[in-house]
Amino acid sequence: MTSNLPSPAEPHARARVALRFVVLLGIVSLFADFAYEGARSVTGPFLAVLGASGAIVGTVAGLGELMGYGLRLVSGPWSERTRKFWPIAIFGYIVQMASVPALALARTWPVAALLILSERTGKAIRSPSRDVMLSGASQHIGLGWGFGLHEALDQVGALFGPLAVAAILYWRGQYRYAFALLLVPAVLTLSVLLVARLAYPRPEQIAGREASPPAPSAKGKYSRAFWVYLAGAALVAAGFADFQLIAFHFEKAEAFPKLWIPILYSIAMAVSGAGSLIFGKLYDRFGIGMLVPLTLVSAFFAPLVFLGGFGAAVAGAALWGLGMGVHESTIPAAVTTMVPAERRPSAYGLFTGAYGVAWFLGSAAMGVLYDHSIPAVVIFCVALELLAIPVFLAVRRLARHA
Numbered sequence: 001m002t003s004n005l006p007s008p009a010e011p012h013a014r015a016r017v018a019l020r021f022v023v024l025l026g027i028v029s030l031f032a033d034f035a036y037e038g039a040r041s042v043t044g045p046f047l048a049v050l051g052a053s054g055a056i057v058g059t060v061a062g063l064g065e066l067m068g069y070g071l072r073l074v075s076g077p078w079s080e081r082t083r084k085f086w087p088i089a090i091f092g093y094i095v096q097m098a099s100v101p102a103l104a105l106a107r108t109w110p111v112a113a114l115l116i117l118s119e120r121t122g123k124a125i126r127s128p129s130r131d132v133m134l135s136g137a138s139q140h141i142g143l144g145w146g147f148g149l150h151e152a153l154d155q156v157g158a159l160f161g162p163l164a165v166a167a168i169l170y171w172r173g174q175y176r177y178a179f180a181l182l183l184v185p186a187v188l189t190l191s192v193l194l195v196a197r198l199a200y201p202r203p204e205q206i207a208g209r210e211a212s213p214p215a216p217s218a219k220g221k222y223s224r225a226f227w228v229y230l231a232g233a234a235l236v237a238a239g240f241a242d243f244q245l246i247a248f249h250f251e252k253a254e255a256f257p258k259l260w261i262p263i264l265y266s267i268a269m270a271v272s273g274a275g276s277l278i279f280g281k282l283y284d285r286f287g288i289g290m291l292v293p294l295t296l297v298s299a300f301f302a303p304l305v306f307l308g309g310f311g312a313a314v315a316g317a318a319l320w321g322l323g324m325g326v327h328e329s330t331i332p333a334a335v336t337t338m339v340p341a342e343r344r345p346s347a348y349g350l351f352t353g354a355y356g357v358a359w360f361l362g363s364a365a366m367g368v369l370y371d372h373s374i375p376a377v378v379i380f381c382v383a384l385e386l387l388a389i390p391v392f393l394a395v396r397r398l399a400r401h402a
Contacts, residue, residue: 015140021203022137022146024196025130026153031189032097033154035182036119037269038161039100041262043116044244046175052109060113061244062360064120069356071124076349080342085129086197092126093193095119101183104176128348133203135336135344147333148280151325155273159266161185166262222347225398226338229288230354232391233331236295237355238362239384240323241377243268245366246305249374256310264313268321275325283330288337288399291330291392298323299385302378337399 047060079088099119106112138146161182168178196203243265250256250264283290301323304316332348339347362384369376 018137018140018146021196021200022134022141022150023153024192024199025134026150028189028192028196029150029154030157031185031192032093033157034161034164034185035097035100035189037158038165038182039103039119039179041162041165041265042169042175042178043103043112046103047109047112049175050106050109050112060116062363064116065242065363066356066360067117068120068123069359070353071121072128072349072356073353074349075125076128076353077346079129079132080346085133086201089126089129089133090193090197092122092124093190094122095125096122097186097189100186101179104179127352131332131348132344137203142281142284143333143336144280144283144330147330148276151276152273155269155276155325159269159273162262163266223338225395226335226347228391228398229334229338229395230351232388232395233351233355234358235384235388235391236327236331237359239381240327240359240362241302241366241381242363243320245363245370246320249306249370250313255313264317267314268317268324271318271321272325275322279326279330280333283333287396288334288392289396291326292389294322294326294330295385295388295392298326299382302381306374306378
């Protein structure tokens, strides 16, 4: 197939091509999130219906997140070594999308648990390759804007997927119908992905020849700024409570009707999507320094959701969603500026792998603390988030020096 990429002498044309590709990938993520976030909104109670205990549900959820991030330590270097970004991404999406509707066929909790872990594995396989292609296409429209626009479209699916599942449950009353009907967005995901593959066979080259950022060569070590930044991001991840724990607290506290729990999650997803667009633009203008005020503000989700009433819970859910928008767009976008293009697959794999391990360890610690003292959970969350701020300031100084 003849490439539709313009020549390097056409920067405006390249920007238009890059924007179209970013939007196309965003539509892929919209349908994908519709499918798997819709499923993830009810996998906990579905496991319970199949006879799983609370400990099993918690273990499966935590192990799934660990696999979803940790396996990128393998998939990132794999894509860097082979440079086969499309085949790896497509394989990962197939694994992930096949696992979601297959839950409708699960009759025992071990089978359902394996499918849940399979979905997370598929995401781990495809994410580094997709991020490399996304970063390459975003060079001419702004890294923050490119990642932010993609995340905003991503969050549209994350917003409406759980609401669609809730509607199906209201209509039919069975989880299996919800999982089965999620086959529709799963098929749409793979269809749009195929269109993107045919239209843009080498999206990492859309931006043309890239100027190497101030980082070591592909054969050397990662820069000091990258490692310091990874430490700061790990602190943020460890101090960011998973919504499953927040929802568990809402259920246990009985502060408001249960119907509001998925609605609060939808509010968080809406804020996350809008924040991705706004903060992506601000990142392109102000750089990594934007993470300082964003981290400071989002840290206060913890006292609002764990210690306040209904009004505080709404505000806390919105701040939690703001933090998710930063996690999914601004934080990964900054990695692109710290490593050369040749090393980005491994860099994204290493970064997201360490990020996921930190998230898992932090979540486990919060679960233990919650059984003893809710204020201790709040202190833990806020303290780790605030500890990340001087680390981000140090990264900004290193970037300026470079």
